Amino acid sequence: MxxxxxxxxxxxxxxxxxxxxxxxxxxxxxxxxxxxxxxxxxxxxxxxxxxxxxxxxxxxxxxxxxxxxxxxxxxxxxxxxxxxxxxxxxxxxxxxxxxxxxxxxxxxxxxxxxxxxxxxxxxxxxxxxxxxxxxxxxxxxxxxxxxxxxxxxxxxxxxxxxxxxxxxxxxxxxxxxxxxxxxxxTVGMPRSITAGTGMDAFAHCLEAYCSPHYHPMSQGIALEGLRLVKEYLPRAYADGNDIEARGQMMSAAAMGATAFQKGLGAIHALSHPIGAVHHTHHGTTNAVVMQQVLKFNRPAIEGRLARAAAYLGIEGGFDGFYDFVGELNRQLGIPASLGELGIRDPDIDALVASALNDPSTGGNPIEMNAENTTALLRACL
CATH class of the missing domain: 3.40.50.1970 (Rossmann fold)
Incomplete structure (x- = not known):
């Protein structure tokens, strides 16, 4: 092709x-x-x-x-x-x-x-x-x-x-x-940036797909964007000169940003204040908090993600998708927690307040409040 x-x-x-x-x-x-x-x-x-x-x-x-x-x-x-x-x-x-x-x-x-x-x-x-x-x-x-x-x-x-x-x-x-x-x-990108930016595209598609708002056009774009990242990000990470993988990832990035007209959610609501205060890489931060946000949203998205998993060729429904994200992060060298990312003794109350004030909260499948967002942030740490 x-x-x-x-x-x-x-x-x-x-x-x-x-x-x-x-x-x-x-x-x-x-x-x-x-x-x-x-x-x-x-x-x-x-x-x-x-x-x-x-x-x-x-x-x-x-x-x-x-x-x-x-x-x-x-x-x-x-x-x-x-x-x-x-x-x-x-x-x-x-x-x-x-x-x-x-x-x-x-x-x-x-x-x-x-x-x-x-x-x-x-x-x-x-x-x-x-x-x-x-x-x-x-x-x-x-x-x-x-x-x-x-x-x-x-x-x-x-x-x-x-x-x-x-x-x-x-x-x-x-x-x-x-x-x-x-x-x-994009060929000269360091591997860590290939990983972090690629997971940003994945986060855009994932949050758009899970958003409760009605936008079936964005829904379809998000689902195919997830597939492109699944297939081609590991290739781009393994071989930076793989032009096909690089081109497919550019398509996935554009698809993610088009899809999130439907909404974003807790992944971005957390990563925006964390990045602003602690100067972490945005896409990498998204990847670090992704599994905890999936767990947080599970009651509202379990069926939807099971359908996505089937399309993506991932067995095991929601659990299979959750495990896939963890394995992809490990494959890409993404830190397993915000602590591993280098965040020490954060002002949790201030980060939670900023997260709840972020426009992304409006697209999260489960309503975010001070109590559950504090618990979510602590789990990510």
Whole structure:
């Protein structure tokens, strides 16, 4: 099967090895002539970034880059990025990287034309309608990991540097106009990042599939996304040069982020505050807490996960699926607990309060409260 395709759902996606060469065409399609490439500090010096800047320059787009992006991007990063965008007279953003680069790039494009402060656009009620939609700059997204799926998302996660809370900034128009999914860009990922980002995609699909909300389209996408991760993440982890596995994982990442329109749950409700306070890798944190959350939600999801297990070729219904997750984590070198992840003496009450305040709690199959969430967090530790 050839992993080379153009899709128009949920936006224009160009999938295939070597398709970063189309960055000039993608920018033209999005209406950009002078884009700012936004990426993170780690990627800024890598060959794939230099090669992309060369392609931009060859296409007459210049080679402007902003890379002051932290692993958990903050409002300070947004402010600096918007200043670079405005000072450079740019007309669009190429969001390049993993979740941090993609999320920050999207918010820079969003905020560059706004007059209100960032937190006025948090994903609460209809706050997104406060934005001047016509002032949102176009975005081309180029993922270099296969996990967050932010390249097909209408939101970004930004950490409030004062409160250490992760906030979701939402607007329908920060869905990138064009996405280039080139699996060759993910070949250089360290194995630990391949594992963590891959399990992030798995968590997105799993929580969307288990969410009690009604969205059968997302349900189907989530189920097939789980299958792709099951089949191809171990291959990508074992051999980073396996282009087929890398391409399938890029598809799974986009599917997870499309599916979680149906909702997320306790996995993300826990991992958001843990990551914001303790600076753990988001996808790895998701993987660490996944089995405990499955156990927590079992009364509400046992039948549903039995059906998923059957589709995935896993015997034993819910128990078989639970054991599969544990074995996959072990295979990928994921720590067995938050303690093993390096979290010592956390402020449990503060983490629980933040978890209950996280938008992801609304999609959890079992209602979360202070008592059961405290017990869940202690079990994860």
């Amino acid at each position: 050839s992993l080379y395709a153009n899709w128009s759902y949920p936006t224009a996606i160009r999938l295939g090895a070597g398709r970063i060469s189309e960055i000039g065409e993608a920018c033209a399609a999005a209406g950009m002539k002078k884009p700012l490439l936004v990426t993170d500090k780690g990627l800024a010096a890598l060959p794939i970034t230099a090669a992309t800047l060369d392609l931009m320059e060859a296409a007459g787009l210049g080679r402007a880059m902003f890379s002051k992006v932290d692993p958990n991007p903050t409002e300070q990063n947004v402010e600096a990025g918007v200043k670079a965008y405005r000072d450079g007279g740019h007309d669009g953003v190429i969001a390049f990287g993993g979740g941090s680069g993609l999320d920050l790039g999207k918010v820079v494009a969003f905020m560059a034309g706004q007059s209100r402060p960032l937190w006025d656009f948090e994903d609460i009620g209809d706050w997104w309608t406060r934005a001047d939609a016509d002032a949102i700059a176009p975005i081309v997204a180029v993922p270099t990991t296969a996990g967050t799926g932010s390249e097909v998302g209408r939101a970004s996660v930004i950490t409030n540097s004062q409160t250490h809370e992760k906030k979701i900034i939402f607007h329908p128009k920060i869905l990138p106009a064009v996405v280039i999914c080139d699996p060759e860009l």
